[in-house]
Amino acid sequence: MALEKDLLQDTQKVGYTGDSDVKLAVVNDHVEEFASVEKGITILPMFMAVKEFPWVKEKMWSLIAKNKDEYTQLAANEESLSGYFIHVAKGVKSSKPIQTCLFINMEKFVQTVHNIVVLEEDAEIYLFTGCATAHYVKTASHIGITEIFLSPGSKLNYTMIHEWADNVEVRPRTAISVAENAQFISNYISLKAVKHLQSMPTAYLRGQKASVSFNSLIYAPEGAYYDTGARIVFEAPQTHGEVISRSVTHGGTVIARGDLVAQAEDVKGHVECDSLLLSDGGLIQAIPVLETKVANVSLTHEAAVGKIAQEELLYLMSRGLSESEAKAMIVKGFLDVDTFRLPSHLRPRVDQVLKLLEQGGL
Numbered sequence: 221m222a223l224e225k226d227l228l229q230d231t232q233k234v235g236y237t238g239d240s241d242v243k244l245a246v247v248n249d250h251v252e253e254f255a256s257v258e259k260g261i262t263i264l265p266m267f268m269a270v271k272e273f274p275w276v277k278e279k280m281w282s283l284i285a286k287n288k289d290e291y292t293q294l295a296a297n298e299e300s301l302s303g304y305f306i307h308v309a310k311g312v313k314s315s316k317p318i319q320t321c322l323f324i325n326m327e328k329f330v331q332t333v334h335n336i337v338v339l340e341e342d343a344e345i346y347l348f349t350g351c352a353t354a355h356y357v358k359t360a361s362h363i364g365i366t367e368i369f370l371s372p373g374s375k376l377n378y379t380m381i382h383e384w385a386d387n388v389e390v391r392p393r394t395a396i397s398v399a400e401n402a403q404f405i406s407n408y409i410s411l412k413a414v415k416h417l418q419s420m421p422t423a424y425l426r427g428q429k430a431s432v433s434f435n436s437l438i439y440a441p442e443g444a445y446y447d448t449g450a451r452i453v454f455e456a457p458q459t460h461g462e463v464i465s466r467s468v469t470h471g472g473t474v475i476a477r478g479d480l481v482a483q484a485e486d487v488k489g490h491v492e493c494d495s496l497l498l499s500d501g502g503l504i505q506a507i508p509v510l511e512t513k514v515a516n517v518s519l520t521h522e523a524a525v526g527k528i529a530q531e532e533l534l535y536l537m538s539r540g541l542s543e544s545e546a547k548a549m550i551v552k553g554f555l556d557v558d559t560f561r562l563p564s565h566l567r568p569r570v571d572q573v574l575k576l577l578e579q580g581g582l
Contacts, residue, residue: 227252227325227354234350234381236321242314244304245321248329251302260312261345262305263320266334269305276305279336283367283395283424291363291391295332303333303365308343308374317346322364324388325354335366339374339402347376351390352383359387366394370402372427382410382417386443390417400427406450408436411555413444413472420477422451425459425487432461437555440472440502449477449507454487454517462490468551469495469502476505480519482512491521496528496554498547 227247228238236245244254244263251265269276286296304320324331339345353360362384370376384390396404404423423432434450452461463478478491493506508521528550536546 227323230325230352230354231321231323231350234321234352234383235348236319236350238319240316240319242316243319245323246302246304246331246333247323248326248331249300249302251304252323254304258314258316260309261314261318262307263318264305265301266303266305266336267301269336270301273305273307276336279338279367279369280334281367283369283397284365284393288393292365292393295334295363295365295393298332300332300334303335305335306337306347308339308345310340310371311342312340313344314346317348320347320349322349322351322362323354324352324357324360324362326360327357328359329357330361330363332363333365335364337366337368337376339370339376341371342373343371344375345377347378349378349380350383351380353385353388358385360385361389362391364392364394366392368394368396368404370396370398370404372400372402374399375403375405377405377407379407380409382408382414383412384414384417386413387415389415390419392419392421394419394421396421396423396432398423398425398427398430398432400456401429402427403430404432406432406434408434408448409438410446411437411439413441414446415443416445416447418447420449420451420479422453423461424453424455425461426455428456428458430456430459434463436465436467436476438465438467438474439555440467440469440474442471442501444472446473447475447477449475449479451479451481452489453481453483454489455483457484457486459484460488462492464492465494466554467493467495467504468498468555469504470498471502473503474505475507477507477509478521479509480511482514482517482519485514485516487517489517489519493521493523493525494554495523495525496551497526498528498551
């Protein structure tokens with residue numbers, strides 16, 4: 221199976237090229253294509269996975285409660301099996317990114333998917349997910365349930381890029397169980413308008429020396445509404461977690477959250493929110509929450525919200541740049557994706573979006 225050319229042109233905008241040895245694309249409510257030819261890595265449509273591996277059904281809804289909110293209830297009632305299942309065998313380390321895509325090409329469609337990812341002991345992969353609507357779709361909804369299970373010593377580097385239409389509502393619900401010495405790295409990028417996006421993944425650090433890092437880059441033009449963040453629950457000692465967000469608003473709303481909950485001693489957690497407000501009419505809120513009933517912990521936060529520094533702007537203009545060019549350069553530097561270790565095929569797309577921001581007269 222392969223995506224049609226017109227679909228592929230849209231999915232490539234969020235990095236899904238379809239050239240990976242391990243890939244799966246969901247279009248609306250059905251799996252359009254999937255392939256798994258790398259030894260030790262299995263990727264299947266969820267409806268096939270629950271038949272082939274009965275234990276997968278037990279994993280579903282074990283980290284996220286069906287009655288968590290109205291969106292999880294809707295997903296549970298739909299009993300959607302159109303998502304993906306990924307299993308990585310013990311000790312397997314993939315050299316290439318696994319590609320997945322959640323795509324909507326039908327006007328006013330409500331997409332519900334349920335994804336399960338399981339890494340066995342000492343396994344390591346780079347998982348990339350691109351989520352988008354077709355260029356001709358204006359209104360739609362997406363509800364994505366994702367539950368991730370990391371066994372001792374495993375590592376998952378997970379990058380997600382969103383590119384929705386202006387009138388799309390998005391409700392991802394994600395939870396991660398992180399065992400001893402396991403590591404979870406999450407990179408989230410969204411640089412376009414969306415009607416309303418609400419996302420607050422929760423990581424449970426359940427084994428000693430487990431660690432998690434949530435990183436996000438968001439640009440909110442006029443009309444966009446982003447309510448994003450992450451929650452880390454430190455259930456075991458000697459665990460570490462951080463929530464790092466960078467956002468820019470040009471008339472849109474950005475709410476940046478970071479919740480740290482310490483339930484064990486000798487844990488370290490940090491929340492960092494940096495935001496730029498480029499024009500009046502936008503809104504930025506940084507909301508850190510630090511919670512502990514244990515004395516021997518270190519939970520910290522820092523936030524910086526404001527406009528572009530005038531001295532930086534004047535310096536660049538003194539070097540021959542116009543005011544809009546200077547602002548664009550500062551914003552592009554602020555939204556630096558180098559630390560995200562993006563696949564090489566994806567970096568040109570991110571650069572293209574940043575170029576469009578510049579042409580829009582920041």
